Amino acid sequence: xxxxxxxxxxxxxxxxxxxxxxxxxxGATEPRPSKTGRxxxxxxxDKMADPEKAAELEKIAEEVHQCRKCSxxxxxxxxxxxxxxxxxxxxxxxEGPGADEDAQGRPFVGRAGQLLDRVIVAMGxxxxxxxxxxxxxxxPPENRDPRADEIISCLPYLQRQIEIIEPExxxxxxxxxxxxxxxxxxxxxxxxxQFHEYYAGLGRPPIKLMATYHTAYLLRNYSQExxxxxxxxxxxxxxxxxxxxxxxxxx
Ligand code: SF4
Numbered sequence: 001x002x003x004x005x006x007x008x009x010x011x012x013x014x015x016x017x018x019x020x021x022x023x024x025x026x027g028a029t030e031p032r033p034s035k036t037g038r039x040x041x042x043x044x045x046d047k048m049a050d051p052e053k054a055a056e057l058e059k060i061a062e063e064v065h066q067c068r069k070c071s072x073x074x075x076x077x078x079x080x081x082x083x084x085x086x087x088x089x090x091x092x093x094x095e096g097p098g099a100d101e102d103a104q105g106r107p108f109v110g111r112a113g114q115l116l117d118r119v120i121v122a123m124g125x126x127x128x129x130x131x132x133x134x135x136x137x138x139x140p141p142e143n144r145d146p147r148a149d150e151i152i153s154c155l156p157y158l159q160r161q162i163e164i165i166e167p168e169x170x171x172x173x174x175x176x177x178x179x180x181x182x183x184x185x186x187x188x189x190x191x192x193x194q195f196h197e198y199y200a201g202l203g204r205p206p207i208k209l210m211a212t213y214h215t216a217y218l219l220r221n222y223s224q225e226x227x228x229x230x231x232x233x234x235x236x237x238x239x240x241x242x243x244x245x246x247x248x249x250x251x
Contacts, residue, residue, distance in 0.1 A: 064079045064137045067157075072139065072140060076102055076139055079138050080106060081157070084128070088131040089169065091133065091162065092108075093171070094174060102138075115218060119234060123237070135158060135176060170210070174216070175187060195236070
């Protein structure tokens with residue numbers, strides 16, 4: 001065993017998650033973009049965004065806000081269309097909104113969202129540079145698993161968002177997102193850690209997809225091993241994009 005390599009990996013992993021308090025309060029962390037559907041745009045997002053794509057995403061967000069295609073539409077406080085940069089190189093896709101997201105109408109804003117923010121920062125990126133969405137745009141009651149009929153009703157919104165943004169890489173967070181986008185029944189343990197291909201439609205080149213643990217799962221199972229696995233997955237994403245792997249990423 002290469003002890004130096006093991007120590008280096010451990011230090012990298014610690015830096016990756018340093019500063020994140022498991023007992024921390026839910027709430028906003030910087031940087032924050034506007035949501036694509038509503039709210040104040042930020043300068044950072046504007047700089048990178050493509051106005052035509054942003055307008056198309058806005059249209060989808062408005063449709064989502066009006067949507068009643070499945071029963072979740074009548075149970076939500078707010079729909080959560082997704083938010084971020086219309087020219088994002090990376091799209092993070094989770095399963096569906098939780099209580100905090102339902103209350104605010106924005107994706108990944110609770111404790112799992114804070115951890116995702118740290119992951120993004122650790123990668124040397126800003127939240128305003130990526131796009132964050134979910135398979136379902138409305139919260140399932142009690143955060144239960146998405147039902148097949150709900151996924152079938154809602155997935156076209158995400159598919160259209162992917163077609164518009166044309167990310168280079170999709171990061172599927174958790175089993176539901178990975179299985180849905182890859183049309184497989186494999187476990188997240190089988191899927192994570194390697195690139196797969198997401199097919200956006202006829203005539204479109206496949207998009208690389210990296211599956212990894214959902215940050216909510218990571219919070220519940222906050223072991224060194226799980227954190228290291230997510231970090232290793234994100235390093236592969238950075239390498240694939242030709243981006244540097246930060247050495248002091250999340251201090
Ligand atoms: S979950 Fe999706 S399909 Fe169902 S009501 Fe909400 S936006 Fe519409």
